[in-house]
Amino acid sequence: MTDDIDGTSEAATDAGRLWGGRFASGPDEAAWALGVSTGFDRHLWRQDLSGSAAHTHELHRIGVLDTDERDAMLDALGRCAELFASGAFPFLATDEDVHGAIERWLVEELGPLGGKLRAGRSRNDQIAGDLRLWCRDACDELVALIGELQQAFVEQADVHLGWHAPGYTHLQRGQPVLLSHHLLAYVWMLDRDAGRLRDARERLDESTLGSGALAGQTLGLDPEAYAAHLGMARTSPNSIDAVASRDFALELLAACAILAVTLSRLGEEIVLWATSEFGFVRVGDAFSTGSSIMPQKRNPDVAELVRGKTGRVIGDLVGLLTTMKALPLAYDRDLQEDKEPVFDAVATLRLVLPAITGTVASLRFDRDRLAAASVGGFALATDLAEELVGRGVPFREAHEIVGEVVRVAEERGVDLDGLEAEALAGIHPALDAAVATRLDPQQAIDRRDAVNGTATVSVRRQLELARAAAAANTG
Ligand code: ARG
Numbered sequence: 001m002t003d004d005i006d007g008t009s010e011a012a013t014d015a016g017r018l019w020g021g022r023f024a025s026g027p028d029e030a031a032w033a034l035g036v037s038t039g040f041d042r043h044l045w046r047q048d049l050s051g052s053a054a055h056t057h058e059l060h061r062i063g064v065l066d067t068d069e070r071d072a073m074l075d076a077l078g079r080c081a082e083l084f085a086s087g088a089f090p091f092l093a094t095d096e097d098v099h100g101a102i103e104r105w106l107v108e109e110l111g112p113l114g115g116k117l118r119a120g121r122s123r124n125d126q127i128a129g130d131l132r133l134w135c136r137d138a139c140d141e142l143v144a145l146i147g148e149l150q151q152a153f154v155e156q157a158d159v160h161l162g163w164h165a166p167g168y169t170h171l172q173r174g175q176p177v178l179l180s181h182h183l184l185a186y187v188w189m190l191d192r193d194a195g196r197l198r199d200a201r202e203r204l205d206e207s208t209l210g211s212g213a214l215a216g217q218t219l220g221l222d223p224e225a226y227a228a229h230l231g232m233a234r235t236s237p238n239s240i241d242a243v244a245s246r247d248f249a250l251e252l253l254a255a256c257a258i259l260a261v262t263l264s265r266l267g268e269e270i271v272l273w274a275t276s277e278f279g280f281v282r283v284g285d286a287f288s289t290g291s292s293i294m295p296q297k298r299n300p301d302v303a304e305l306v307r308g309k310t311g312r313v314i315g316d317l318v319g320l321l322t323t324m325k326a327l328p329l330a331y332d333r334d335l336q337e338d339k340e341p342v343f344d345a346v347a348t349l350r351l352v353l354p355a356i357t358g359t360v361a362s363l364r365f366d367r368d369r370l371a372a373a374s375v376g377g378f379a380l381a382t383d384l385a386e387e388l389v390g391r392g393v394p395f396r397e398a399h400e401i402v403g404e405v406v407r408v409a410e411e412r413g414v415d416l417d418g419l420e421a422e423a424l425a426g427i428h429p430a431l432d433a434a435v436a437t438r439l440d441p442q443q444a445i446d447r448r449d450a451v452n453g454t455a456t457v458s459v460r461r462q463l464e465l466a467r468a469a470a471a472a473n474t475g
Pocket of ligand 1: 037041097123124127331333335336337
């Protein structure tokens with residue numbers, strides 16, 4: 001039941017099935033229900049019809065179809081596409097999968113001519129090709145959606161250039177940064193996410209048609225002609241690999257899972273920054289929700305859902321990895337399980353990306369709270385230690401000295417700039433009045449003016465690179 005059997009009996013054709021010639025009875029109801037895939041593989045109609053059009057041309061080239069037959073077939077495939085596009089394609093309960101449904105419909109439309117299309121091909125090479133084509137489009141679409149989100153970050157970073165924010169490690173205040181520097185970090189994370197999708201796309205852009213069930217075919221079909229017809233970059237060099245491999249789907253899912261994790265971290269930061277405790281940001285009304293019982297509530301549900309959806313995208317990847325891990329070559333029916341996780345992950349990200357893009361664009365930052373937090377917690381202690389290094393003190397010693405400064409300040413309930421000159425000089429002679437000038441956050445930020453730094457001049461430069469990166473993805 002799991003093999004493609006060439007030669008279809010009258011009875012099987014009547015039942016609309018692709019196989020059955022060798023069986024005395026039809027399939028058990030439960031077995032059929034388990035195997036039917038039209039509920040999800042119908043999403044591949046466009047790709048399946050493109051493959052069939054390419055196959056029609058090849059069958060004409062080798063003389064299996066004459067010119068009239070070719071034209072009638074192409075015409076029928078076009079009408080079939082219209083039915084799918086309008087949601088009117090008439091699936092039957094006896095259709096096992098989208099490939100069988102289309103062939104059954106062609107036979108109804110064209111009579112025996114419809115039955116000629118299967119020559120030299122198998123659902124094994126069809127499905128491997130269909131899914132690759134689908135994944136290729138999905139990569140393009142996701143990259144463009146990532147570009148929109150990057151754009152939203154670039155705009156926020158541009159508008160807020162110059163605003164201070166706390167930079168964290170261990171979620172404890174570490175050093176002051178420009179808010180724009182923090183926002184632009186997401187642009188680069190997202191850029192690698194887009195890069196992974198581009199890489200996956202490049203590798204999967206390979207035609208599998210002409211592989212037959214697994215060993216190729218005897219009719220003289222040219223595998224490279226399919227690649228040309230379908231606009232694919234290459235032809236798979238090995239028919240067994242072509243029908244058995246799904247690492248392209250795993251790669252797309254891995255890229256989706258990593259992207260989802262990026263978005264989840266972003267969702268978490270929005271949730272955190274929007275709390276009364278942080279109070280750094282307010283999410284726009286259109287991306288916030290109220291509570292059914294607490295009238296005062298303003299909840300960042302979109303950011304939470306983006307974080308929450310990550311679980312299922314990771315699950316999609318882990319699910320297919322698990323399906324694949326022990327499959328012998330070449331095609332196994334287990335491979336039918338490749339589609340739903342791929343569709344689900346991509347559909348999830350299609351929902352998530354525009355919603356989080358709108359959320360980011362809607363953010364209203366609180367300049368005062370951000371600035372106050374950026375200097376709290378002795379955030380300039382590293383600057384003070386580095387100032388001492390500039391004066392010849394070994395960093396190990398400088399670290400100790402500034403540690404003591406922090407201890408004294410903490411005892412007195414002040415920040416570093418609250419200590420008088422005598423108190424500082426009393427801790428170490430290198431701590432003269434001039435070091436006090438180092439305790440200004442703007443200076444601290446602007447001294448970090450290397451290419452990767454948070455200085456205004458560096459971030460301004462970075463902003464232009466980020467703008468170009470976003471534009472390259474939005475296309
Ligand atoms: N629905 C099948 C799948 O998705 C198509 C290939 C069926 N091949 C077979 N030998 N039964 O994998």
